[in-house]
Amino acid sequence: MAKPKVAFFDFSCCEGCQLMVLNCEPELLDIVGAIDIVNFREAISDRGEDYDIAFIEGSIITPHDVERIKKIRAQAKVLVALGACAHTGGLNKLRNFQDTEEAKQTVYGKDANAGPFFEVLSKVLSIGEVVKVDLAIPGCPINRFEFISVVKQVLAGVTPTLPNYPVCVECKYNENECLMSKGAICLGPITLAGCDSRCTNSQWPCTGCRGLVQNPHLEADQITLIKAGLTVQDILRRYRLFYGYSEVVK
Amino acid sequence: MKKGVIGKKDFNSWVETLKKEGEVFGPKERTDQCWFFDRVNNPAELRLDYTSTILPPKKFFVPPRNELLLEFNLKSGEGKAGKAAPDRELILLGIHGCDMQGLLRLDLCWKEGNPDSTYLAKRAKSTVIGVSCNPDEYCFCTKVESNDFRQGFDIFLSDIGQSWLAEAFTEKGEKLLALAKTTEGTLLDDEIAYKAKARCATTKGPEFLPKVVELPLLCIDGEDLPFWKEDVGQRCLACGTCTNVCPTCYCFDVEEEVDLNLTTGRRLRRWDSCQLEGFTEVAGGEKFMRDQPGRQKHRFYRKFRWLTTKYGGSAFCVGCGRCGRQCTAEISIPETANKLFLGVKAKG
Numbered sequence: 132m133a134k135p136k137v138a139f140f141d142f143s144c145c146e147g148c149q150l151m152v153l154n155c156e157p158e159l160l161d162i163v164g165a166i167d168i169v170n171f172r173e174a175i176s177d178r179g180e181d182y183d184i185a186f187i188e189g190s191i192i193t194p195h196d197v198e199r200i201k202k203i204r205a206q207a208k209v210l211v212a213l214g215a216c217a218h219t220g221g222l223n224k225l226r227n228f229q230d231t232e233e234a235k236q237t238v239y240g241k242d243a244n245a246g247p248f249f250e251v252l253s254k255v256l257s258i259g260e261v262v263k264v265d266l267a268i269p270g271c272p273i274n275r276f277e278f279i280s281v282v283k284q285v286l287a288g289v290t291p292t293l294p295n296y297p298v299c300v301e302c303k304y305n306e307n308e309c310l311m312s313k314g315a316i317c318l319g320p321i322t323l324a325g326c327d328s329r330c331t332n333s334q335w336p337c338t339g340c341r342g343l344v345q346n347p348h349l350e351a352d353q354i355t356l357i358k359a360g361l362t363v364q365d366i367l368r369r370y371r372l373f374y375g376y377s378e379v380v381k
Numbered sequence: 382m383k384k385g386v387i388g389k390k391d392f393n394s395w396v397e398t399l400k401k402e403g404e405v406f407g408p409k410e411r412t413d414q415c416w417f418f419d420r421v422n423n424p425a426e427l428r429l430d431y432t433s434t435i436l437p438p439k440k441f442f443v444p445p446r447n448e449l450l451l452e453f454n455l456k457s458g459e460g461k462a463g464k465a466a467p468d469r470e471l472i473l474l475g476i477h478g479c480d481m482q483g484l485l486r487l488d489l490c491w492k493e494g495n496p497d498s499t500y501l502a503k504r505a506k507s508t509v510i511g512v513s514c515n516p517d518e519y520c521f522c523t524k525v526e527s528n529d530f531r532q533g534f535d536i537f538l539s540d541i542g543q544s545w546l547a548e549a550f551t552e553k554g555e556k557l558l559a560l561a562k563t564t565e566g567t568l569l570d571d572e573i574a575y576k577a578k579a580r581c582a583t584t585k586g587p588e589f590l591p592k593v594v595e596l597p598l599l600c601i602d603g604e605d606l607p608f609w610k611e612d613v614g615q616r617c618l619a620c621g622t623c624t625n626v627c628p629t630c631y632c633f634d635v636e637e638e639v640d641l642n643l644t645t646g647r648r649l650r651r652w653d654s655c656q657l658e659g660f661t662e663v664a665g666g667e668k669f670m671r672d673q674p675g676r677q678k679h680r681f682y683r684k685f686r687w688l689t690t691k692y693g694g695s696a697f698c699v700g701c702g703r704c705g706r707q708c709t710a711e712i713s714i715p716e717t718a719n720k721l722f723l724g725v726k727a728k729g
C-alpha cells in the first residue's frame with residue numbers, strides 16, 4: 132500500500148495546533164514513517180499539491196479563504212479540522228458579537244481598509260460552515276495524544292470516535308478536587324472531554340475550549356453558576372469565549 | 382482475634398516493616414483538606430486523621446482508565462491477557478469502615494456470573510488495614526448500617542490517644558501485627574469497648590429520614606414522584622462525578638486501539654457512568670435511558686432497591702458521602718432519600 136500523502140494548511144489562527152503536532156516528538160518519527168508529508172509550512176519547505184489527507188487549522192474570515200478551502204476540499208479525500216479555530220471557529224468567533232468595522236478599527240486603526248487584504252466576511256466561519264469536514268480534533272490547542280490517536284485510526288481505516296462525556300469525567304479520573312467547590316467558575320460539566328482535563332489538573336478552571344459536550348445540561352449548569360454568584364450576562368460572556376458557534380449564546 | 386497496643390512513636394517503624402512485606406498505600410494530603418490514597422514512600426506522609434479521599438480504594442483494583450485487558454496482534458491472530466495479579470502484596474493502610482464495606486459489595490458483584498479475574502486476582506493479593514474515622518457533615522455510614530469495623534479487615538486500628546489499638550481478624554493480619562512493637566493488656570476491656578463505639582460512628586452527619594430497610598419499598602411507591610423530574614433530574618449536570626467517586630459503582634467501558642504499524646494493539650478498560658448520555662447508547666443511536674431524571678432514579682434505585690434485593694439485604698450505598706461532597710450541583714443521597722420519604726408519606 133502506498134503511503135498516504137498528508138498536507139497541513141493554516142487559515143486564521145495562532146498556528147499553535149501545528150506546533151502541538153511538532154511537539155509529538157517521540158511519536159512523530161513513527162507517524163512520518165507511515166505517511167508522506169507534502170505540505171507543512173511550519174516544518175518543511177517543499178510544497179506539494181497532491182495529497183489524500185488534509186489537516187486544516189484556523190477559521191475562515193476572508194473571501195479569499197473561502198476560495199482556498201474549497202480548492203483544498205476538492206483535492207483531499209479526507210479533510211480534518213485541526214483545533215478549535217477550524218472545528219468551531221474558536222476564539223475568532225468573538226468577533227461575531229461585535230460590529231465588523233469597529234473590530235477592524237480596534238485592531239488595525241487607520242490601516243483597517245488599506246487594501247484587498249483587509250476585506251473580511253461579515254461573520255467568522257468554522258471550516259465546517261464552508262465545506263464538508265470529515266473529522267475534527269477539538270481544543271485550543273489540540274491535545275497531541277488525541278491527534279496521534281486520530282491519525283492512527285484514520286490510517287487504520289476506522290472512523291475515529293471522540294469522547295462523548297464532559298471534562299468532569301477526566302477531572303475525576305485525575306482525582307482532582309472540584310474547583311467549583313472552592314469558588315472558581317468552571318465550564319467542565321458542559322465541555323467535551325478529551326484534553327485529559329489539563330487545565331483543572333493545574334487548578335485552572337475549564338474555559339470550554341473543546342466546545343460543548345453532546346446535549347449539555349445547560350439549565351443545570353446555569354443553576355449552579357447563578358448559585359456561584361454569576362449573572363446571566365456573566366454566564367453569556369463566559370459561554371461566548373468558545374461556544375460562539377452554538378445556539379446557546381444567541 | 383489478636384490485639385495489641387502500638388505506641389504512636391513506634392508506629393512509623395512498623396509501617397517501614399510493612400513496606401518489606403508489600404507495596405503500602407495510604408491516605409495523603411494533596412492540598413489543604415484534600416486527601417487521596419497513594420503509595421507510602423515515607424510513613425511521615427500518612428494522614429490517618431483524614432476524612433475522606435476524592436477516589437475510593439476501588440481505584441487499586443479497577444483503575445479509572447487505561448487498564449490493559451488484552452494485547453493483540455492482528456496478523457498472527459494472537460492475544461495475551463493483561464497481567465492480573467501484582468507481584469507483591471497490596472497493603473492498603475488507613476481504610477475507613479465505609480470503604481471496606483464498599484469493597485465487600487464490589488466483591489459480591491465481580492465474583493458473580495462471569496467472574497472478573499483481574500479484579501479478583503488483585504483482591505486476593507491485598508491486605509486491608511482499617512482505621513477509625515474523622516467524620517464530617519457528609520458522612521452517613523451509620524444511617525445505612527455500613528459502619529462495621531471488623532468485617533473484611535485484616536487489621537483495624539483505633540486511635541486511643543497516645544497509641545493505636547490494633548485488632549487483627551485474619552491470619553494475614555496477625556502475621557503483620559506480630560511485626561509491630563506492641564504492649565498487651567494495658568487497656569481495660571470496657572475502656573476498649575467504650576472507645577470502639579466512637580471508632581466509626583458519625584454524629585454530625587446529615588439528616589436521613591427513612592430507615593434503610595424501608596428504602597426498597599419507598600423506591601417502588603415513590604417512582605412517580607414529581608421531584609425526580611422537577612428537582613434532582615433538572616439540577617443534575619450529567620457530569621458522572623457521583624458514580625466515579627462511589628466505592629460501589631463498577632460500570633466500565635472497553636475500547637480497543639491499534640498501533641501505527643496497524644498490526645499490534647490493545648484492549649483497554651475505563652470507568653463509565655450511568656449518569657452520562659452515551660452510557661446506554663447502542664448501535665444505531667438508540668438510548669435506553671433517555672433523560673436525566675431517569676438516570677438519577679437509576680443510580681438511587683441501584684443503591685437501595687435492585688442490588689439490595691438481589692444480594693439479600695445490605696444497601697449498596699455505604700454512606701461514605703463522597704457523591705454529595707463532590708457533586709457540583711449539590712445533589713446528595715440523604716437529600717434524595719429524604720425527598721423520597723416525605724413524598725411517599727404525603728401521598729399517604
Ligand code: SF4
Pocket residue numbers: 298299300302303307308309310311317318319320328331336337620622709
Ligand atoms: S473542577 Fe471543573 S471539570 Fe473538575 S469536576 Fe469541577 S466542574 Fe468538573
Ligand code: SF4
Pocket residue numbers: 270271298322323326327328329330331336337338339340341342
Ligand atoms: S480543561 Fe477545558 S479549557 Fe482546558 S483544555 Fe480541556 S476543554 Fe480546554
Ligand code: SF4
Pocket residue numbers: 616617618619620621622623624656704707708709710711712
Ligand atoms: S455528580 Fe451531581 S451533577 Fe454530576 S452526575 Fe452526579 S448528581 Fe449529577
Ligand code: SF4
Pocket residue numbers: 623626627628629684697698699700701702703704705714
Ligand atoms: S452513593 Fe454516594 S454516599 Fe453512597 S456509597 Fe456511593 S458515593 Fe458514597
Ligand code: SF4
Pocket residue numbers: 432433477478479480514515516517520521522523527528581582583699700701702
Ligand atoms: S462515612 Fe462513616 S465510615 Fe466512612 S469515613 Fe465517614 S464516619 Fe467513617
